[in-house]
Amino acid sequence: MGQKSIKKIAAKDADQYMLRLPPGLRDRVARRAEDNGRSMNTEIVEAIEQHLARADRVTVLWQTFEKHQENIEAIPVILAAIQQIEGYLAESGEGVTPEVLRTWSIWKQHDAYIASLPLVTADQVQTIKALLKETSGNEETFAAALGAPRIEDIRGFERAMKLLGERMQNPNRRLTADQVQTIKALLKETSGGETFLAAMGASARSRLGFE
Numbered sequence: 001m002g003q004k005s006i007k008k009i010a011a012k013d014a015d016q017y018m019l020r021l022p023p024g025l026r027d028r029v030a031r032r033a034e035d036n037g038r039s040m041n042t043e044i045v046e047a048i049e050q051h052l053a054r055a056d057r058v059t060v061l062w063q064t065f066e067k068h069q070e071n072i073e074a075i076p077v078i079l080a081a082i083q084q085i086e087g088y089l090a091e092s093g094e095g096v097t098p099e100v101l102r103t104w105s106i107w108k109q110h111d112a113y114i115a116s117l118p119l120v121t122a123d124q125v126q127t128i129k130a131l132l133k134e135t136s137g138n139e140e141t142f143a144a145a146l147g148a149p150r151i152e153d154i155r156g157f158e159r160a161m162k163l164l165g166e167r168m169q170n171p172n173r174r175l176t177a178d179q180v181q182t183i184k185a186l187l188k189e190t191s192g193g194e195t196f197l198a199a200m201g202a203s204a205r206s207r208l209g210f211e
Helices: 025-036 040-067 069-073 076-092 100-116 122-134 139-145 157-167 177-188 193-208
Strands: none
Touching: 025 040, 122 139, 122 157, 122 177, 139 157, 157 193, 177 193
16 A cells, blocks of 8 residues: 655644544554555655645635636536535535535526526516605615616516515614605505515514504
């Protein structure tokens, strides 16, 4: 068996750690060390270094896959290879499998779902902008949270109203009586009013005067 040279460390410079081994493992390490003509300490240090090096390579590999996701998705043979690697890692017990394929699949399904939703109508745009104005919200930031460059490009009015309602849960949120009445009037005139109120939660509705 090939041997890898391990740099020897003087006892006074070495980090100390009490290692507990499960039954039988000490004997296995001792036999391997004897076969390689070195101490058990050296054998254990090399095993740890090799394990960490493999883990680092796998991490870099997954990071590369994620960085070049779109290009990799276009090459079926690479996707098959990734799936095979994930299966091997899951079976070998080398740690938690990153499951990039599953993650990509979820992202793509979510993107497809959002793309299938209708764009908000002109009236709905005005409702969203009016609610943002009454709650001191920023239009650009709100649109970006829904993956759109502008309010007019948001898909799915109900998801927009849900997010608007969730923003009201902030315990530091304060509204004047006039603002509450204006918001109530806006909600009464739109199909997303119930979604907004449900997303607020009972606590926020009570605190802000919606109940």
